[in-house]
Amino acid sequence: MDIIFLVLALLALFGATSTIMFSNTVHSALGFVVTVLALAGLYALLNATFLFMVQIIVYAGAIIALLLFVIMFLNIQQSHAPKEPNKYLLMLVSAIAIVPFDYLLFKAFYSMSFAGDANITTKDFGNIKMLGNELFKNWILPFEAISLLLLVALIGAVVLARKKERA
Amino acid sequence: MNIILISVVIVNIILALLFSLGAAPILVWVERRVAGFIQDRLGPNRCNIAGFRLGGLIQSFADMLKLVFKEDFRAGNIKERFIFRIAPVIVFVSAFLSFMVMPFADDLVIGTQTFIMQGLPLDFGVLWFLALAGLSVYGIILGGWSSNNKYSLLGSVRAGAQVISYEVSMTLALVSLLITYGSIHLVDIVNFQSGLIFGFIPAWGIIMQPVAAIIFIITSFAEANRTPFDIAEGESEIVGGYHTEYSAMKFGLFFVGEYVAMSASSALMVTLFFGGYNIPWVGTDTLKEHFDIVMIAIIVLLPLLSYKFGGWILKNNVWPKADDKRNNESKWLIRILVMMNIFVVLLLGSFLFFGVSATTTNIAVAIMQVATFAIKLLLMNFVFVWVRWTLPRFRYDQLQDLGWKVLLPISIANIFVTAIAIVAFGA
8 A cells, every 4th residue: 555655646746746847838737637647546545436536537537638628729839938047946936935834734744643543434435425425414505605616617717708799 | 365256357357358359350340341231332251261251350350460560650750759659558548448347247146255247346337437538538639749740639639629528418417317326336227227117118227318318329429539529530621630640550559449439338328228238127136036937048049049040141151163162151150050059058958957056047147148238239339330320520610519509408407307306206
């Protein structure tokens, strides 16, 4: 299990790094696919089977495919990209800038007790039935709020993309 | 790990291989002969090994050999060598893996152990198919892009747009189905369909959910990139689309991948809408209970059907010259047919005479269900071929109109109707 985790985590990091490092947009998008698939694998390791499948269907199958489609449709060349003279310096600065956040994460992570309830999940944790019950019984309001937000974004996109009617 | 577990797993994997990869040459042959039939010509039927033609099936193997031994030519303008090389592999592997969750038979019980009869014993069911169908489009998109020419790029752009727009309707059609079936596990779905409506109609998906069935069938034609949705290939518009620059076995992987994807789509359609491995009106339990009657029926029917089939072979493959080597084929085929009949009749006869254990019954029922699945799969594949040679290709704007303005609203409305019906009348 540890080896699988390490491989998937390294793949995710590799994909994420290549997404921001490559100058070719298609390569960046492919790096993103690698990250998304590696994350799906991590979900599978955590026994979240539904999340694992949905991650692949929605992110890898639809969103990044759409991204690639847009990149190809607009035919973005390397020469179209803006010049980034201080790219690596900026990356370094931003890496330093999120150190406090990292500290917070690590602190939260290490302050958790693994002795008591590390094994709180049952075998069918993360399958559709459990997840559905959880979402639609305990978290119905946030769920609906998020879906409303998505609906607003959807309608907004349609309104923005619509042809202007001639007055 | 015991010996039964290992052998069942191996049998399942071999079955999955046979139904997907092994079906490819047969489907190529079916495609060509049916195309010939529809266009009032013969299709390939001359290729033979020592007079054995099998109605032209040998041609497919000759074509496979040709693809393997052809020069693997790569044009000089292709810069992205790695992506160019990996694209056909993505198409092939994801098509192949998507077949792996199709159940060939009901859960097999041997002694105290229960086995899921799938290539991969997972219960993700339709989600697995959707995920891999989504991934397979990367192969097409990347293949077209890395070919570095305008026609191929156009092909991959078309493929991307098409898959994204049709996957939405496909998923929504599946949602209404899943509300009806109440499970995503394909074995549960098939067992649901073994029931009867009003006592005499099989409760198949196409009768329970006709709208979802039609939408799903249309969208899976688009997912498999088959005519009338093969605008990504569009040989009369954009040369060969995404695979223009591919040759030899790289093209072969695209080619075989298309047929494997078609077979996987057919398998899912059979599983979701046509009762899967169920023999109509006869569920797994009925089969097990009345196994004696089933055996007697087979013993009577198999020789009769074989006699008809042998007569058909003799009628169509008889040549006037006595030393014509093509006459050998009929002779040998009939011998094989007779041997098979004797074997099956003797085996079943001994079962009838000596009685059978529960395990033997279970295995025999599983074999019968696998055969049923194979027949249904072949018929559904035939529908794919039939449609290809009947309908012309959609124009790009017609395709998008159909996807977004017709299929999407209908599938959403279908979800509402289904959900209301389920809540009102109970599942």
